[in-house]
Amino acid sequence: MKALDSISWVTIVALCVLLGGAPFVPEPHLLEKLRMLVQGTLSQPIDIFDLLMHGAPFLLLFAKIARSMSR
Template sequence: MTVLDNLSWPVVILLCVVLGGAPFVPEPHLVEKLRMLGQGTLTRPMDILDLAMHGAPFALLVAKIVRVARR
C-alpha cells in the first residue's frame, strides 16, 4: 500500500479546506498566489514557497483521485 491509500478522504479534504484556505480573511493565500502567478508577479522565493505549501493539499487530492480512478 502507498501513502495515498492510507490517507482517508476526510483527512485529505480537511487538509484542502484548512491549509488551502488559510488564512481565510481577507483572502486565502492560495487565491492570492495564483493571482500573482497569472499576473506574472510571483517572483519572490517566499511567495513561490507559499504557493507550494498552500497548494500541496490539492496536489495530494488530485493524486489520490487519479490513483482511485486507475484501479
C-alpha cells in the first residue's frame, strides 16, 4: 500500500488521460477494446494485452480512490 500512496494523484490522472486515451484518433484503444469485450470478439492475445495496458491506469485510480475513502 505504500507504493500506491507514493504515487501522486496528478500522475495517475495524467496516465489515465494519456495512456487510456492513446491513440486518440480514430478512437481510443481502451474504448475499442472494451467494445470488443462486450461484443465477445476480444480473443487475440495482443487485444487482451492492449486492454490490460490501457486499462491499468484506471485500475490504479480506482485503487487509490478506494484507499483514500477507507482512511
